[in-house]
Amino acid sequence: MPFFSKIIKPLLALALSAAVLSAEQGCTKDSAPAAPSAPAAPAGKPGEPRTIALTITEKGYEPSPITLQQGQPVKLVLTRTTEHTCATEIVLDEYNINTPVPLNQPVEVAFTPTKTGKLVYGCAMGKMISGVFMVE
Numbered sequence: 263m264p265f266f267s268k269i270i271k272p273l274l275a276l277a278l279s280a281a282v283l284s285a286e287q288g289c290t291k292d293s294a295p296a297a298p299s300a301p302a303a304p305a306g307k308p309g310e311p312r313t314i315a316l317t318i319t320e321k322g323y324e325p326s327p328i329t330l331q332q333g334q335p336v337k338l339v340l341t342r343t344t345e346h347t348c349a350t351e352i353v354l355d356e357y358n359i360n361t362p363v364p365l366n367q368p369v370e371v372a373f374t375p376t377k378t379g380k381l382v383y384g385c386a387m388g389k390m391i392s393g394v395f396m397v398e
């Protein structure tokens with residue numbers, strides 16, 4: 263029955279895609295709204311050290327940007343999870359930081375931002391791969 267299948271097949275496809283669509287909408291409704299600018303950890307009081315985990319992946323330093331508080335000490339814990347990057351260290355000139363980050367070995371880097379504004383860190387090759395701290 264060629265005519266019958268010509269009608270039924272598009273109808274089936276339509277019904278299927280409608281079911282998929284409504285399932286997706288249900289998912290979106292249930293999931294909590296994302297807050298991209300909110301820090302992963304509470305900022306805490308000024309002067310109280312804050313630990314921030316950074317991962318170096320094929321996409322670069324993640325997450326970025328991160329908002330820091332002026333005068334609040336920061337302890338970065340960097341983990342590089344890929345060989346496919348030239349970001350094998352973290353360079354932050356303003357705070358005399360140039361620390362190698364070996365593969366799959368967490369490295370701690372501590373500093374205290376003393377100036378507000380944008381702080382760019384990155385790899386040793388002129389920060390070709392980079393990340394950003396916004397100091398408030």
Ligand SMILES: [Cu+2]
Binds near residue numbers: 348385386387388389
């Ligand atoms: Cu580089």
